[in-house]
Structure formats: C-alpha cells, structure tokens
Amino acid sequence: MPIKRNEFRMHQRIVQQTLLMLYFLLSYNGAQGDEKLSKLEEVELEKQLKLLNKPAVKTVKTKYGDIYDCVDFYKQRAFDHPLLKDHNFYPKMKPTLSRIKKNSNSSTVSSSSTIWSKDGGCPFGTVPVKRITKDNLIRQRRMPQPEDVTFDTQFDVSNNNSELKGRYISSQGYKIAIARTPNEPNNRFAGAGMATSVYNPHVKDGQHSGSRLKIQKGSDILQVGWRVDPTLYGDTKTRLFIHFQAGKTHCFNTLCPGFVQVDSEFPLDRSYQNMLSQRGGKTWDATMYIDRDLANGNWWLLMTRSFNQVGFWPQRIFTDLTSFATNVEWGGVAYSPPGVPKPPMGSSFFPIKNSSYDGYCSEITILNEKGKTIKVDETITHTDNPSMYQVFAEPIWHNSEWRYFVLYGGPGESPHV
Structure with a gap:
C-alpha cells in the first residue's frame, strides 16, 4: 500500500x-x-x-434565504481529495446496510422539499452545496480547534469496588454533557443513531452550542447533529452539521474534501427554523444515523425515520475507522472562547427528566459488527461542570411506554430567566 x-x-x-x-x-x-x-x-x-465553489448546474434558494448551488455529482468537492481521484462512485449508488434499512424508501421529497422556495430543489445527478462567500472564509480564521476530549479508564478500588470508572480530559473552551458506551477497546460498532430534540440556545461572541451523535476509534471521529454556530454559519439559526476527523485532518460539512453527497434534495447545513422545540410545548426532533456499509466499509449518513441516504465518508480516507468504531456518545456540547461566559445548552435549562421540557437524545441505538441493532440500556454519563450543565441517562415514560433517554442541558454561565 x-x-x-x-x-x-x-x-x-x-x-x-x-x-x-x-x-x-x-x-x-x-x-x-x-x-x-x-x-x-x-x-x-x-x-x-x-x-x-464548483460550477452550478442550477442555483436554488430555501424559504429561509440560504443559497445553494446544484453541483454535478462528479464535480463536488469530495473528489478533490487525492485518495478519491480514481473513484468509482455514482449518483444512484446504494449502501449494503442492515436488514431494517435495506428497503428504505426515499421520502426526501416529503422531508426536505418543504425547505425549498417555489423554484424547487436540485435535479437528480446534482447535489446541493451551500455557496461559500468571502465572509465565510474570513470568519473561519476564528474557528476553534476541534474538540479534543479523551477518555481514560481507571478502576475505583475504594471499598473493594472494582467497578470501571471514567475520567474525561476536555480541551479548553469546550463543555460537554453526554452519555456514552462503556469504554472497551475491543468494541466493534458498525454505527449508531438517535432522535434528538431540536432547540435554539442563545449564543454570541464566538460561542456555539449543539447536540450530536459521535462515533470514534483512535484519532478518527465522525459526528452528526445540530448546532447554533455564528462563526461557522454566519447566523444564529439551528442547523444540521456533520464533521469528520481523519488523523490531523478535520472538516465541517463539505468545507474540505471527504464527504461524498448522493442525495440531490437534502442539504448538509439545512436550517431547522421550521421545527424548533418549545420548552413545555410542542417538541420537534430530528432522526440521524451513521451506518457502516457492510460491503465496503464506507460510513453512510442516514437522515429521518425513513433512513434517507444522504451520502458517505469513504473508508479509504481513514486510518482507524477503516474498520469498526470502539466508542459512541450522545448529548450536548457547548463552546466559548477564553474570557467569554459559557452559553446555554439544549433547552437552556437543567433537565428535569421530562422529555417535553428537556433537551434529549432518544431512540439511541448502536450497531454491532454485523449491522444488527443493539438495544442501549446502559451508558456512562459525564458533564464537565454540573453547575452549568447536567445529564441523565435512564428510562422515562414517553408516549405511553418506557424508553431509554439521554436528557441533557443547562443555562451555562448565563442563567435563563
């Protein structure tokens, strides 16, 4: 090689x-x-x-004013990656996934077409890519280094207790409130999923706040979720995001080569402006999965309960994630630069173990190496500072049944009144 x-x-x-x-x-x-x-x-x-900015076959607008270029599938940014020059990918390609997702029908029209203005979305054979402006590039100089959180396993030997305990070391500026799979280096996960409630926490001054699903092995990381991030997006709307880290290379959405888009309707940084939860009122959630192709090891992004196949990270761009993931986590993350108070997270209030009031990740699943769903009923929870953010992971009564939830959030250093 x-x-x-x-x-x-x-x-x-x-x-x-x-x-x-x-x-x-x-x-x-x-x-x-x-x-x-x-x-x-x-x-x-x-x-x-x-x-x-690749040549556009068509330019489209969302109802919220975002401009997207419909870029020919074969000219998208992903293929600027040196390891993807000699690819054999094509617009109609479908992954080999676990049985439950094999027959997923594309309900993209019903799930994403509502965001487009009257001129409609992108035609088949193209992919929607948000246009990059000079201001975007200038703002990116203020983007913080990626979150660097390590997890060390250690034994609690007090009172003759040999239970495994976890110790997190968070990078400066980041705070998390998450639940994760028990740390075990021999884990072999082929993906994970969640349905996460969508909120719009107030951020400013270089802050960001969001919810995410994160899978990892070694220095390779994949994430999907929502975030409010003026530095990344130039506004305070709640938006879908994806992120990958392959060794020392890391990237949001399609700002650098790596992620191959397939779906012509589903933009990666779409606004959730039409589906924001109201604490104590109507709750909206977004369903998202990262799922490893059983045939070739590519990591697919699936959205909505119909498992819309949005695109994938090719196996060949990774070192550690060429095989399976060892860690999965769900929950919230918030960031502020030095000297700036920490922003709210989730619903902006501490969780009270009520899904109508709390930021949550539900329907949390992990996939074993054969792509079969494993029921999650045990996790390790962690928050950096319980006076700012809290997290619980436990079954709660929801829609007439007991379901396992990760409930997270908090006011940060700006108490919500």
Missing part, C-alpha cells in the same frame, strides 16, 4: 499549506477590526473561492 500512504501524506501537506496560507491571509490584529483586505489578499481569497 505504499502509493496510498504517499498520497495520504501529500494530501496532509496540501491541507496544511492551505491552512497556513489562510492563516497569513486572514490573521489581523484584533484592534484593526474592519481593516480592508490588501489587493494581494483579495486575489488569494478569490482563488480560494474558485476552488471551493
């Missing part, structure tokens, strides 16, 4: 050089604020925008 390794190293060098170039282009003294870009900086930004 020497050729693949060389290509991978070349790809890492290209990514590092690009990030370095952007750093020098976009780094300013904070006091300079709105200082205009020099001509050289303008030219370099235009070059970057040309690389990112």
